[in-house]
Amino acid sequence: MKTIDIVVPCYNEEEVLNNFYEVTKSWCDKIEGYDFSFILVDDGSRDRTVCIMRELAAAHPEVRYISFSRNFGKEAAMYAGLSNSTGDYVIVMDADLQHPPSMFPDFIAGIEEGHDCVAAKRTSRKGEAKIRSFLSRRFYKVSNRMSDVKLEYGAVDYRIMTRRMVDSILRLSEVQRFSKGIFTWVGYDTKWIPYENVERELGTSKWNLRSLLRYAIDGITSFSTAPLRFVSAMGFFICFAAFLYLIFIVIKTLLGYNDVAGFPTIICLILFLGGIIEFSIGILGEYIARIYMESKHRPIYIARESNIPGMEGVSLPKNSTKETEPEDKTERPE
Numbered sequence: 001m002k003t004i005d006i007v008v009p010c011y012n013e014e015e016v017l018n019n020f021y022e023v024t025k026s027w028c029d030k031i032e033g034y035d036f037s038f039i040l041v042d043d044g045s046r047d048r049t050v051c052i053m054r055e056l057a058a059a060h061p062e063v064r065y066i067s068f069s070r071n072f073g074k075e076a077a078m079y080a081g082l083s084n085s086t087g088d089y090v091i092v093m094d095a096d097l098q099h100p101p102s103m104f105p106d107f108i109a110g111i112e113e114g115h116d117c118v119a120a121k122r123t124s125r126k127g128e129a130k131i132r133s134f135l136s137r138r139f140y141k142v143s144n145r146m147s148d149v150k151l152e153y154g155a156v157d158y159r160i161m162t163r164r165m166v167d168s169i170l171r172l173s174e175v176q177r178f179s180k181g182i183f184t185w186v187g188y189d190t191k192w193i194p195y196e197n198v199e200r201e202l203g204t205s206k207w208n209l210r211s212l213l214r215y216a217i218d219g220i221t222s223f224s225t226a227p228l229r230f231v232s233a234m235g236f237f238i239c240f241a242a243f244l245y246l247i248f249i250v251i252k253t254l255l256g257y258n259d260v261a262g263f264p265t266i267i268c269l270i271l272f273l274g275g276i277i278e279f280s281i282g283i284l285g286e287y288i289a290r291i292y293m294e295s296k297h298r299p300i301y302i303a304r305e306s307n308i309p310g311m312e313g314v315s316l317p318k319n320s321t322k323e324t325e326p327e328d329k330t331e332r333p334e
């Protein structure tokens, strides 16, 4: 019998996790010939998420879980799930039931047709803030123009992959991960299955405009160096324009048309060039920051608890299902 691991990143999902398990499990039970298991990854939740995971793991042998020492982000949670998966196929999905498990049969059919990946693609963004949809569309346009790694518009992190594709993904060990790009970068053929957006029933989205902007910058800088080339090109054209202007002034002076007017021109040019220089340094800074972070070779995540035997430095669950000790609630400066 083939095995399928379901990797689920969870951050403050106490309201939905039990329901998620029930609904998803009932779909797994309907599918014959496959052995499903869950890898729930608690991304440093501050609510009872990890307690629920312990309870689920105690009650159901097919549930494995990993709990992070703090919030490392969804990308790190997916990585942890994938790197601890052992199944022939791996499904990645959200905990909030926005990724309908009713697509499992189509996923499995697709993979049995010989695709290495079958992924869900939203056809609508119903229920989402207009500004978010608009910015998201812009992001895909800009990113696809700049990078050779073409992202599929509407793609979500809900997909099934074969073992060999998962192993390829794990070979990309960068700390600052942008999974949408990584999934595309590793290649293999992907079958896209469209679905209608489902609104989150309980809990709240963990993203805000600021974190989405950060995500977009990560996306572009991870897979494209076009902004750096753009900066060089811009510098070149400004120099060229300045040179033409210089010739113009020399000729004007030689012809005796030298007046002291032009104060506004100078101010405008200084401001314009100053702005461009700041902007360029900012772009360079983004890349240097990434080199700096990668050069530290920090682990992608740190787990503090798991029921997966053999995870290094990780404690096995206590038998109690009581709430974990209250965490230090002070916000860490970023």
Ligand code: UDP
Pocket: 008, 009, 010, 011, 012, 013, 043, 071, 072, 073, 074, 075, 077, 093, 094, 095, 096, 098, 200, 204, 205, 206, 207
């Ligand atoms: N998530 C996570 N770590 C984070 C933020 C989110 O593991 O720092 C998980 C979250 O629990 C959910 C999934 O990632 O299972 C998608 O998050 P969310 O529903 O907030 O995103 P949206 O659906 O609004 O894009």
Ligand code: MG
Pocket: 094, 096, 098, 200, 205
């Ligand atoms: Mg969601």
